[in-house]
Amino acid sequence: MELRLYDTLSREKRTFVPLDANNVRMYVCGPTVYDFAHIGNARPVIVFDVLFRLLRHLYGEAHVKYVRNITDVDDKINDRAARDFPGLPLNEAIRKVTEQTGKQFHADVDALGALRPSVEPRATEHIGEMREIIERLVAGGFAYVAEDHVLFSPQAMNAANSTLPRYGALSKRSLDEMIAGARVDVAPYKRDATDFVLWKPSKPGEPSWPSPAGIAAPGRPGWHVECSAMAWKHLGEYFDIHGGGIDLVFPHHENEVAQTCCAFHQERMANYWMHNGFLQVEGEKMSKSLGNFVTIHELLADWPGEVLRLNMLKTHYHSPIDWTMKSLEESARTLDDWYRAAADVEPGKPAASVLEPLLDDLNTPLAIAALHGLRGSDVNGLAASLRLLGFLSESAAQWEGRKQQASGVDAKDVERLISERTAARARKDFKESDRIRDELAAMGVTIKDSKDGTTWEIAR
RNA sequence: GGCCACGUGGCGGAGUGGUUACGCGCCGGUCUGCAAAACCGUUUACUCGGGUUCGAGUCCCGACGUGGCCUCCA
Incomplete structure (x- = not known):
């Protein structure tokens, strides 16, 4: 290689x-x-x-x-x-x-x-x-x-x-x-x-x-x-x-x-x-006079550093990049998924499908496409490849906990509401269960029902 | 004014001569009390005008658009 x-x-x-x-x-x-x-x-x-x-x-x-x-x-x-x-x-x-x-x-x-x-x-x-x-x-x-x-x-x-x-x-x-x-x-x-x-x-x-x-x-x-x-x-x-x-x-x-x-x-x-290459913000040149001067420090108050990192690497380093909120949200969702899938698994070896694009003049967007491919086929390779690129510095629980902390949601309140909702659903009081679901949504909590029960996470 | 980059689908973004990029979104399906989440599937492109070629998003010329630099300092 x-x-x-x-x-x-x-x-x-x-x-x-x-x-x-x-x-x-x-x-x-x-x-x-x-x-x-x-x-x-x-x-x-x-x-x-x-x-x-x-x-x-x-x-x-x-x-x-x-x-x-x-x-x-x-x-x-x-x-x-x-x-x-x-x-x-x-x-x-x-x-x-x-x-x-x-x-x-x-x-x-x-x-x-x-x-x-x-x-x-x-x-x-x-x-x-x-x-x-x-x-x-x-x-x-x-x-x-x-x-x-x-x-x-x-x-x-x-x-x-x-x-x-x-x-x-x-x-x-x-x-x-x-x-x-x-x-x-x-x-x-x-x-x-x-x-x-x-x-x-x-x-x-x-x-x-x-x-x-x-x-x-x-x-x-x-x-x-x-x-x-x-x-x-x-x-x-x-x-x-x-x-x-x-x-x-x-x-x-x-x-x-x-x-x-x-x-x-x-x-x-x-x-x-x-x-x-250069970076623009929301389609405009970044400058103090335009008032769109964004510091790393400010962004870190709202987003984990790895989200900024992924967002930066989605574009080839040589191309201009337009830095947008929408793109950041997308990057955050992608990392949420990768953390759930790969943060706690035993890393294998970095995948050739990821290394090869990197070896070709740091083609990080193509490497990221390969990561999406690994997500469905080889999470151990995904874990190792993400680590090579400087991601997954935390456990899945730490990553999720950080979101919770930032949202200010009390896990105890959420657990209580979820058990109330589960009880309402058991007695087929769907009006009440939907009300509780709406209340949780208003708190920024997403409910995930499955056969094994209900889990939750902070929505992006 | 001079020099240099870049211009791909609703959005982000790979791809330098002939095959699906990929992700997000949208739409459909499975699941669900209904949803959400998850999983499965589908959809749309190559700024414009010439040229080269059997064939061009991909090469050449021009136009338009966006951006960078032009020397005491990002």
Whole structure:
């Protein structure tokens, strides 16, 4: 069985061959910790968690290294800190914001059934690596100092006439197009409009570190170099898979490639570039101004994390997804059924019918179709396959109990009403038994009569 | 304006040249005092217009629609 992955750089599905099968390496861009993560942020977390699990299944748990960074130095964090903790010194306020938000992020993604990555590096703990990359780039003639900034020059990279990749290869843009399409005013200290920042001076009170490249004033890193540095530290100069949202292809990933390849004289940074598609909410772009900004935290108040997870995986990771209530309800019903059927059975082996679509560029919708097939034929295989995909973390009773708890229904009341109804039915007082059934329905309780008696559950 | 994706039945959503996707819903059946739940069965599609081909949802061209990105940062 071989794994095939779609690679954004070559624009084709290719057989995955690890550089070292004993150490399969994947990097995914993680959150900037300044606010609650929204449901769009959950998509890469879930998609690459499935890939992580699949790689562990194929190569062994000890042989896969997954790195997802936490960006904890950023203007948005500074703004947030100043707003939320106006009485505190900025650096202290920033620490509060990043600690609080990072903690919340972990709570959210744990609930989504995502395994913790092997390493979760923080940008602020890798300033030394960033400085080193910047020094190398300046020494190599790929970057220059201007007004206490360090800027990377894509023009210099493309003029280097070596084995380096062409700047723009990943996002399929030429430098000419970028210049023509630029809508933003170009800072005066840039030599070319396409140059981007590696290091910039900090404003008074902002987080700052000693600057590289002989700059006297303290400064802080640009965003792109953070990921190059963290990937380098934990995965090396060249590794297997780099993932993230499709919005990151340009400029973020294009710039990462440029920095890493020029700093280490590599032809490539990662062998496979994977990007998940965007997410809309109820047919509209998610934005704070439209008022449809949905956080993972809010959704988790109404739905188990696994429902969000299933709902996300119903669509192929590369396609756009429209996040709707209706779809969530459907996902919840499906999981209810799977929990009843498979949560308490002895897991067998993950079914080939599920693995094969996953191996074909993570075709989770087709894998889910196969799960429906197993539901009727092989519940042990269903149980194992669902676990492989990160489901069934609870027992059937816990799953049902969670619904009861959320509904606020007292099981004792329900049991009492059911026995009253059973008595009414026994004396053929159907008017009374139907009244009780209606009363239970109004409480959100569904009655299930069978030859062995009456059971009940919370309706979705 | 430039570059790049996507457009399948009531809904979600696979499928890249010739066979049933699958799930939800609807409808029908079994069961039931009647229902519900459960189980069984049925139904509907490929944005539009050209082209290639014996044959296209699947390849090519164009149009329309939706979305992403366009460099100090999601």
